[in-house]
Amino acid sequence: MRLRLLLVLFACLALLPPGMVAAKIVDRIVAQVNEEIITLSELEQAMKYVQANPGAPQPKDNDAFRRQMLDVLIDRKLAKEEAKRYGMTVSDKELQKALDDIKQRNGFADDEALANALAKDGMTLEQLRQQISEQIIQDRLMSVTVKARVKVPEAEARRYYEEHFKGAENRVHIKVISLPVPPGSSDLQQEEIRSQAERILLEAKRGADFNKLAQEQSKPMPGIPSGDLGYVRQGDLDPRFFEFLASLRPGEVVPLKTPQGFQIIKMVDLKMGQARSFEEVRGQIEQILGREETAKLFSEHLKGIRQRAHIKILL
Numbered sequence: 001m002r003l004r005l006l007l008v009l010f011a012c013l014a015l016l017p018p019g020m021v022a023a024k025i026v027d028r029i030v031a032q033v034n035e036e037i038i039t040l041s042e043l044e045q046a047m048k049y050v051q052a053n054p055g056a057p058q059p060k061d062n063d064a065f066r067r068q069m070l071d072v073l074i075d076r077k078l079a080k081e082e083a084k085r086y087g088m089t090v091s092d093k094e095l096q097k098a099l100d101d102i103k104q105r106n107g108f109a110d111d112e113a114l115a116n117a118l119a120k121d122g123m124t125l126e127q128l129r130q131q132i133s134e135q136i137i138q139d140r141l142m143s144v145t146v147k148a149r150v151k152v153p154e155a156e157a158r159r160y161y162e163e164h165f166k167g168a169e170n171r172v173h174i175k176v177i178s179l180p181v182p183p184g185s186s187d188l189q190q191e192e193i194r195s196q197a198e199r200i201l202l203e204a205k206r207g208a209d210f211n212k213l214a215q216e217q218s219k220p221m222p223g224i225p226s227g228d229l230g231y232v233r234q235g236d237l238d239p240r241f242f243e244f245l246a247s248l249r250p251g252e253v254v255p256l257k258t259p260q261g262f263q264i265i266k267m268v269d270l271k272m273g274q275a276r277s278f279e280e281v282r283g284q285i286e287q288i289l290g291r292e293e294t295a296k297l298f299s300e301h302l303k304g305i306r307q308r309a310h311i312k313i314l315l
Contacts, residue, residue, distance in 0.1 A: 027040055028040050031313050032314070034077075036080070045123065045127075076134055078302055079141050099114070109216050111125065142295070145301055146301055150293045150297065152286045152290055157282060157285045157286055161281065165285070169234065169275070170273060171271045172245045172246065172267070173232070174266065174267055176229060177264040178218050178262075179264075180220070181260065200213055211228065214226060231271070248267035250268065252266070
């Protein structure tokens, strides 16, 4: 379970789901790791950050999950300290690149728009920068300490191929602009958002750069990603939604009303029933299995560091 939490936490920085942090948490120290501390707000943020993402564990026992997440944060602090001994740092350029990626994936026009969205959930841009910095450092430390030991046997890769890739699959490549309607919006507010969606739709149909429109106009919508989604498998979509998408022509732009708001969808490409050979996807499979093995070895590596560290749990 803990390894799965590590893998989910690594992936979560790409997206910023609404409600990922709790506002106005009464802060206190819940753990001391050598000279570092972990606060209750930091722990609660990490828990909600993981739970709000698709595929994240949804434990019934919140106390057990809280302790598991605390262990993850303790490992992160230990990794941060070890990285210092290696002289590892994160440049401002690297941080900005990571932030730009987050903004692009979530439809924020600039740092100010991202900061405003974070503020609504009780988080600052500086706190996000700190989380990103620690994650980059940890990924770099993993590469230095254990990645060279990671090998993906061909037999294991073929087994994964048989389970996940062998069958023919339908895939659709779409781009999405999301315009959420906040809960409790008045009829006038809803009409304004509808009008905005119609204007964007008209611009897109007239040939405006869809990527630029998404970056400038799209807003985060609960549970629904926006921007360029790349190729999405049919099995990952609601059957009715895939049927709707499959009826579109490449290049076609259409509006869609959802319970959460409005969406503008551009069909880029549709691949129906095209099975891929093992050699075509071997690199992708090796990356997936390699990441899993790297995380496993790094978790074992941190166990030795934990034994030498001074850790005090105050939860």
